[in-house]
Amino acid sequence: MSTTSLPAATILGYPRIGANRELKRALEQYWAGKTTREDLVQAAAQVRAANRQRLNELGLTEAYAQPADHTLYDQVLSVIAHLGAVPARFRDLLDENGGLDLDGYFTLARGEGDRPALEMTKWFDSNYHYLVPEIGPDTPIDYVEYALADQFREALEQGVEARPVLVGPVTFLLLAKATDDAPEGFHPLDRLNDVLHAYGHWLMDLQNVGAKWVQLDEPALVSDSWDVPRERILKAVKDAYTWLGASVDRPQILVAGTYGNLGDALPVLGETDVEGVALDLVAGQVPAAEDLAALAGKSVVAGVVSGRNIWRTNMDEALATLRDLQAKLPQGTPVTVATSTSLQHVPHDKERETSLPQDLRSWLAFADQKVQEVQVLARGLAQGDEAIAAELAEDRAARESRQNHPGTRVAAVREAVAAVTEADRNRSAYEVRLAAQESLGLPLLPTTTIGSFPQTADIRKARAAYRKGELSEEQYAQAMRDEIAHVVKLQEELGLDVLVHGEAERNDMVQYFAELLEGFAATEHGWVQSYGSRCTRPSILWGDVTRPAPMTVEWSAYAQSLTEKPMKGMLTGPVTIMAWSFVRDDVPRKQVADQLGLVLRDEIADLEQAGIRVVQVDEPAIRELLPLQSKDRAEYLDWSVGSFRLATGQAQDGTQVHTHLCYSEFNVVVDAIDHLDADVTSIEASRSKMDILPAVAEHGFSRQLGPGIWDIHSPRVPSEEEQTALLQAAVDALPAKQVWVNPDCGLKTRGYAEVEPTLRNLVAAARNVRERL
Numbered sequence: 161m162s163t164t165s166l167p168a169a170t171i172l173g174y175p176r177i178g179a180n181r182e183l184k185r186a187l188e189q190y191w192a193g194k195t196t197r198e199d200l201v202q203a204a205a206q207v208r209a210a211n212r213q214r215l216n217e218l219g220l221t222e223a224y225a226q227p228a229d230h231t232l233y234d235q236v237l238s239v240i241a242h243l244g245a246v247p248a249r250f251r252d253l254l255d256e257n258g259g260l261d262l263d264g265y266f267t268l269a270r271g272e273g274d275r276p277a278l279e280m281t282k283w284f285d286s287n288y289h290y291l292v293p294e295i296g297p298d299t300p301i302d303y304v305e306y307a308l309a310d311q312f313r314e315a316l317e318q319g320v321e322a323r324p325v326l327v328g329p330v331t332f333l334l335l336a337k338a339t340d341d342a343p344e345g346f347h348p349l350d351r352l353n354d355v356l357h358a359y360g361h362w363l364m365d366l367q368n369v370g371a372k373w374v375q376l377d378e379p380a381l382v383s384d385s386w387d388v389p390r391e392r393i394l395k396a397v398k399d400a401y402t403w404l405g406a407s408v409d410r411p412q413i414l415v416a417g418t419y420g421n422l423g424d425a426l427p428v429l430g431e432t433d434v435e436g437v438a439l440d441l442v443a444g445q446v447p448a449a450e451d452l453a454a455l456a457g458k459s460v461v462a463g464v465v466s467g468r469n470i471w472r473t474n475m476d477e478a479l480a481t482l483r484d485l486q487a488k489l490p491q492g493t494p495v496t497v498a499t500s501t502s503l504q505h506v507p508h509d510k511e512r513e514t515s516l517p518q519d520l521r522s523w524l525a526f527a528d529q530k531v532q533e534v535q536v537l538a539r540g541l542a543q544g545d546e547a548i549a550a551e552l553a554e555d556r557a558a559r560e561s562r563q564n565h566p567g568t569r570v571a572a573v574r575e576a577v578a579a580v581t582e583a584d585r586n587r588s589a590y591e592v593r594l595a596a597q598e599s600l601g602l603p604l605l606p607t608t609t610i611g612s613f614p615q616t617a618d619i620r621k622a623r624a625a626y627r628k629g630e631l632s633e634e635q636y637a638q639a640m641r642d643e644i645a646h647v648v649k650l651q652e653e654l655g656l657d658v659l660v661h662g663e664a665e666r667n668d669m670v671q672y673f674a675e676l677l678e679g680f681a682a683t684e685h686g687w688v689q690s691y692g693s694r695c696t697r698p699s700i701l702w703g704d705v706t707r708p709a710p711m712t713v714e715w716s717a718y719a720q721s722l723t724e725k726p727m728k729g730m731l732t733g734p735v736t737i738m739a740w741s742f743v744r745d746d747v748p749r750k751q752v753a754d755q756l757g758l759v760l761r762d763e764i765a766d767l768e769q770a771g772i773r774v775v776q777v778d779e780p781a782i783r784e785l786l787p788l789q790s791k792d793r794a795e796y797l798d799w800s801v802g803s804f805r806l807a808t809g810q811a812q813d814g815t816q817v818h819t820h821l822c823y824s825e826f827n828v829v830v831d832a833i834d835h836l837d838a839d840v841t842s843i844e845a846s847r848s849k850m851d852i853l854p855a856v857a858e859h860g861f862s863r864q865l866g867p868g869i870w871d872i873h874s875p876r877v878p879s880e881e882e883q884t885a886l887l888q889a890a891v892d893a894l895p896a897k898q899v900w901v902n903p904d905c906g907l908k909t910r911g912y913a914e915v916e917p918t919l920r921n922l923v924a925a926a927r928n929v930r931e932r933l
């Protein structure tokens with residue numbers, strides 16, 4: 161093994177979708193059949209080349225400072241494909257070598273015909289989604305192919321010695337779920353040796369193309385929420401890295417423990433022959449000297465620049481952390497300054513946000529600024545504060561301007577939050593509400609949707625024209641009213657029981673509110689990848705939050721005026737607004753959540769005033785922010801659930817409060833769902849085949865639940881039979897009077913070609929099951 165030390169500064173990953181979302185467009189055009197495979201491959205190569213070029217310009221030119229972390233869809237799916245580890249329903253897609261071609265790869269991600277896609281779920285506590293591997297005793301797992309060697313070579317041709325990045329073997333298997341036919345007691349970790357065999361080959365391939373470092377991401381080690389005992393995980397870490405460490409033909413291995421503390425995995429890694437360990441010192445802390453002693457002889461990568469938020473790094477604090485780490489590490493341990501995680505969670509470049517106020521912009525650091533920050537900090541660490549005096553002064557000035565800005569502390573808001581009492585978070589007893597809500601006149605197994613209807617090209621066009629000034633406010637409003645009328649009429653025709661207005665007027669369920677509230681700012685180019693080709697543009701929540709005027713009342717009241725059926729008012733909850741925005745880091749999250757709770761509370765009162773009797777407060781992200789360590793959960797659930805209850809706490813007994821949650825694996829939060837005290841909760845359940853139901857039934861969930869029976873993430877049209885079967889499963893697990901019938905999530909990404917027939921099947925499924933009761 162040839163050795164090269166790690167650079168003084170690095171990043172653990174970089175946004176992959178392209179500065180102008182080039183990869184998104186290339187993917188979507190390819191899927192639409194408008195371009196060829198070669199076009200797509202070439203577009204992806206161009207994105208990679210442009211990223212390397214940009215990182216060069218930003219000074220990240222030391223060998224192995226740049227990550228080679230590209231993936232066409234998802235980093236976990238890429239490992240699945242490299243292993244040929246596809247579930248039985250996709251087995252025919254494998255070629256004679258056991259590999260997948262490009263189309264096969266996308267089929268796993270997107271489903272096809274009546275083959276549902278792989279399940280998709282949130283990557284740790286982030287808003288990025290990965291595809292869940294399905295691994296059983298017989299799943300093929302082999303050394304099939306390894307595109308990262310090509311990526312390394314490609315970078316080399318551009319003069320960049322890049323550090324290939326791959327999800328590590330233990331994390332890969334912990335993220336996997338056992339196949340349905342796996343015997344009792346089987347766990348994907350049972351396949352560790354097979355997986356290691358392939359990783360060993362990949363390391364060899366990398367060695368052959370001349371790579372001297374590889375980064376294996378093991379974020380799973382920072383979480384304790386796995387269904388296997390910690391000892392088993394630590395043994396897997398030990399086995400994996402002892403085995404990989406022992407192979408002769410390999411690059412040096414950097415194991416990255418991102419998104420939290422490695423904890424007792426640190427000494428275990430210390431005992432193995434890996435050459436480097438990356439610590440997340442933003443989500444985690446500097447370990448104790450006794451624990452760091454285990455890293456003697458290794459390189460340490462110190463993640464002090466957040467890969468998760470968009471705020472400029474407090475340089476003084478980061479330097480103090482770095483020095484603290486250095487003092488506690490065995491003498492002479494080389495320290496590389498780095499981001500805490502991949503920068504895939506943040507947009508490219510704040511300098512492009514020319515319409516943001518100058519002072520706000522000075523408080524920010526996007527990916528490119530963070531690339532500079534790690535280098536400045538590395539210089540400061542090596543040469544002392546004087547060497548970076550100008551940068552430190554600029555940083556302190558920016559922080560001061562932020563502290564003194566009137567919008568970051570609005571007295572009236574702080575007083576209102578301080579005056580909140582427990583009573584404000586409580587409604588009447590559920591039974592009392594249930595009785596009051598009987599006047600809604602709903603049938604058994606009521607049908608509804610989650611809120612949005614397709615965001616058609618026409619809607620987007622109208623919005624763009626309005627933004628450009630080509631449509632007047634009134635013309636735009638008329639276009640939206642027409643759309644609402646269309647959606648209401650369709651729902652009446654389909655026979656749905658509780659209607660929605662379709663959310664045509666919302667560009668996004670969080671941004672829409674962010675634009676109407678004070679305390680937020682929107683970016684123009686601040687896109688981040690959510691999954692595959694899907695990107696979101698989180699707003700920046702920088703100040704205290706106020707509501708200058710009602711936000712949804714006009715639309716909901718108009719929609720209600722068109723129908724006798726109950727119309728659901730539709731709001732996004734406090735936790736989700738936070739989770740899908742870039743949230744200020746200068747006040748506790750509980751404070752922010754309650755500020756949002758209060759403005760939503762006022763909105764609900766206004767909706768009631770306008771005659772709305774059903775209100776849905778979406779909290780799809782409540783699961784997402786759940787801390788990775790169980791010891792931190794109680795406190796989180798207390799403030800997050802508390803802010804939802806503050807928002808809904810004043811609703812009248814007769815107002816039916818719904819909430820909607822998605823992204824499965826809810827078993828851990830069933831308790832919290834109960835505490836939200838919504839009258840009706842709709843959840844994503846179809847992709848995981850309703851496996852939430854046992855947990856709900858066991859818990860004795862007393863209120864109403866709508867487990868989704870249609871996976872809206874895929875363009876399939878689930879049949880009447882399929883939806884009937886899922887609904888029947890729900891009715892078998894829960895009393896029928898508690899069950900609602902709805903899709904997994906909103907329909908905005910779907911087209912009417914799928915929505916109409918599928919909703920027809922959904923209504924028919926409800927009828928079928930009602931008849932059998």
Ligand code: GLN
Pocket residue numbers: 610611612663669730778780820821822905906907908
């Ligand atoms: N009401 C939202 C919609 O239907 C909910 C979306 C979500 O849960 N992500 O689009």
Ligand code: ZN
Pocket residue numbers: 610780820821822844904905906
């Ligand atoms: Zn949803």
